[in-house]
Amino acid sequence: MTTLNETHDASLRSWVASANAEDGDFPIQNLPFGVFRRRHGGDAWRIGVAIGDRVLDLPAVARTGTAVGAAVASSLGDVEAPTLNALMAAGPTAWSDLRLALSRALRSGAPEEGDLVACLHAQADVEHAVPARIGDYTDFYASVHHATNLGRLFRPDAPLLPNYKWVPIGYHGRSSTIGTSGESFHRPRGQTMPPGANVPVFGASERLDYEFEVGIFIGTGNDAPIPIDEADRHVFGLCLLNDWSARDIQAWEYQPLGPFLAKNFATTISPWVVTTEALAPFRVAWQRPDSDPRPLPYLDAPVVWDEGAFDIQLEAGLCTPRSESAMRLSRTSFRHAYWTIGQMVAHHTVNGCRLAPGDLFGSGTASGPTETEAGALIELVEGGRKPLTLANGEVRTFLEDGDTVVLKAWCEKAGARRIGFGECRGTILAAR
Numbered sequence: 001m002t003t004l005n006e007t008h009d010a011s012l013r014s015w016v017a018s019a020n021a022e023d024g025d026f027p028i029q030n031l032p033f034g035v036f037r038r039r040h041g042g043d044a045w046r047i048g049v050a051i052g053d054r055v056l057d058l059p060a061v062a063r064t065g066t067a068v069g070a071a072v073a074s075s076l077g078d079v080e081a082p083t084l085n086a087l088m089a090a091g092p093t094a095w096s097d098l099r100l101a102l103s104r105a106l107r108s109g110a111p112e113e114g115d116l117v118a119c120l121h122a123q124a125d126v127e128h129a130v131p132a133r134i135g136d137y138t139d140f141y142a143s144v145h146h147a148t149n150l151g152r153l154f155r156p157d158a159p160l161l162p163n164y165k166w167v168p169i170g171y172h173g174r175s176s177t178i179g180t181s182g183e184s185f186h187r188p189r190g191q192t193m194p195p196g197a198n199v200p201v202f203g204a205s206e207r208l209d210y211e212f213e214v215g216i217f218i219g220t221g222n223d224a225p226i227p228i229d230e231a232d233r234h235v236f237g238l239c240l241l242n243d244w245s246a247r248d249i250q251a252w253e254y255q256p257l258g259p260f261l262a263k264n265f266a267t268t269i270s271p272w273v274v275t276t277e278a279l280a281p282f283r284v285a286w287q288r289p290d291s292d293p294r295p296l297p298y299l300d301a302p303v304v305w306d307e308g309a310f311d312i313q314l315e316a317g318l319c320t321p322r323s324e325s326a327m328r329l330s331r332t333s334f335r336h337a338y339w340t341i342g343q344m345v346a347h348h349t350v351n352g353c354r355l356a357p358g359d360l361f362g363s364g365t366a367s368g369p370t371e372t373e374a375g376a377l378i379e380l381v382e383g384g385r386k387p388l389t390l391a392n393g394e395v396r397t398f399l400e401d402g403d404t405v406v407l408k409a410w411c412e413k414a415g416a417r418r419i420g421f422g423e424c425r426g427t428i429l430a431a432r
Contacts (some may be wrong), residue, residue: 005096007031007103008281010417014106015113016120018052025410025420026050028106031099032237032272032421033084036126045082045129050272050422051106053123060119066112071101084132084273088219088236089357095219095236096277128182128271131239132217132358134175137267138348139213139243139259139362141169144338146367146375153383154251165292168299168339168347173243173362174264180271181240181424187401187431188265190249204431205246205262207384207398210405212316212375214334215241215269216341216361226349229301231342232276234355238310238341240270240407240424241362247378247398267362270407270424278419282411283307286340298350299343308340312421314366314409316375320394321402327391329380332368334409401430 007029013020014028026032032050037043048055062072062079073079075098077086087095105112141147144164151159163169179185187208191200219236226234243263250262286308294300312334317326344361365375374380377398381388387397399405404427410420 004280005100007100007277008416010415012103013108014051015108015110016052016054016106018054019106021052023418024052025422026052027417027419028103029417030274030278030419031102032274032278033087033131034271034273035082035084035129035131036121036271037129038121039125039127044080046080047076047084047087048121049102050123054120055123055126056102056106056116057119057121061116064112064115064119066105066115068101068105068112068116071098082129083358084236085358088132088217089221091220092233095275099275099277128180130178130180130269131271131273132360134178134358134360135356137173137175137178137360137362138170139173139263139364140339140344141364142337142339142344143364143367143375145336145369145373146365146379149367149374149379153378154254165338166296168344170344170348171258173267175360177264178267178269178360179426180269181422181426183266183268184427184429185244185266186429188246188249188261189431190246190261191252192248193252200252205249207247207378208428209245209247209377209398210316211243211245211365212314212330212407213241213243213365214312214363215239216344216363217273218345218355218359218361219357221356222349222354225352226346228299228342228346229303231345234345235276235341236357237273237275238279238312238421239273240409240421242268242405242407242424242426243362243365244268244426245376266426268424268426269360270422272422274419274421279310279312279411281416282311282413284309284311284335288338295343299346304340304342308342309335309337310341310411311335311413312409312411314375314407317406317408318390318396319404319406320390320392320400322394323390323392326406329377329388330372330374332366332373332375334363334366336368336373337363337366399428401428403428
């Protein structure tokens with residue numbers, strides 16, 4: 001597991017003034033990585049680090065000739081690379097060394113300030129790309145609360161299938177339709193089976209939904225199964241992920257092989273990848289009821305129980321064409337996940353499957369135990385039987401054209417600086 005070090009010191013402050021705001025997402029204790037370019041500047045995509053309301057341009061840092069510039073060049077290999085894959089492949093020692101070098105150079109009083117100030121760009125002036133070349137994408141189903149709630153709607157006679165508490169369920173998604181925050185996409189079309197009909201129809205989905213998930217970027221790959229007590233060392237960092245879902249298409253197609261066209265039309269992720277090292281102060285004990293089965297040995301280790309979960313606060317909001325401000329839909333914590341990230345990694349590779357740097361996992365919808373902690377609209381509206389009244393008086397059963405879903409997440413606790421993930425935002429356009 002990642003241990004605490006000087007980069008986590010809550011008293012650290014940065015010479016980038018905006019990084020010192022108490023309620024900001026990107027203090028010096030965070031330093032997430034992403035890929036950006038200046039908006040309308042015609043620049044090439046390049047790697048950056050979020051600090052306050054700025055982006056630190058790492059290729060520009062590498063050219064300064066400073067010690068931190070040398071650390072950037074050593075860790076990135078090709079400093080002009082337009083993705084994080086090489087850094088992800090470099091491994092946890094390289095990730096930690098680079099983060100430490102950046103932390104020291106960005107602290108108040110650091111001698112590098114004069115060299116690095118010219119390497120900053122306002123976040124408002126940049127645009128983002130998907131941060132890695134994603135070779136494969138696997139979506140898990142790690143929330144027992146979501147699995148049970150959804151099961152009641154699709155399979156009222158057997159909501160939770162008997163394998164759920166024994167094996168981390170997942171399916172392979174489509175990496176080609178993963179986009180970054182701010183994207184718009186068209187409402188999908190497909191086959192549905194109307195209630196009471198015996199012949200399906202083709203058309204635009206009428207039950208479009210979001211799913212609030214945590215995205216998990218793989219760092220170093222593997223040639224053999226990854227033991228559970230080493231699994232976390234293969235995870236580079238986390239982001240936010242919206243697994244858009246067409247529920248009417250899903251209900252018709254998902255048996256016997258699971259999701260297909262209902263989910264592969266769009267997946268939106270946040271642009272910044274928060275490293276697992278930055279999240280170390282917010283690891284918590286993993287819990288499951290004593291009455292539930294203990295995981296099989298390849299999924300079980302003391303480190304899983306001691307600190308296998310992350311206490312990440314997750315909040316979903318909705319902007320409509322009539323309301324530009326996001327109205328809260330739900331809030332929960334990722335600590336409620338039934339399966340840990342390490343267990344997902346160990347299970348994914350136990351059969352010999354090879355993961356590669358930049359591969360992406362979705363955690364599955366992160367729902368909590370109460371009604372207000374649901375991570376998808378289908379749970380909040382009970383499959384459409386209980387329409388939701390928004391703060392501005394509008395009513396939603398499922399998402400409408402022009403709606404924008406806004407996902408946010410952050411970690412906070414006494415004795416540590418609050419760190420955040422930024423936004424994951426996506427807008428629905430009319431079907432083509």
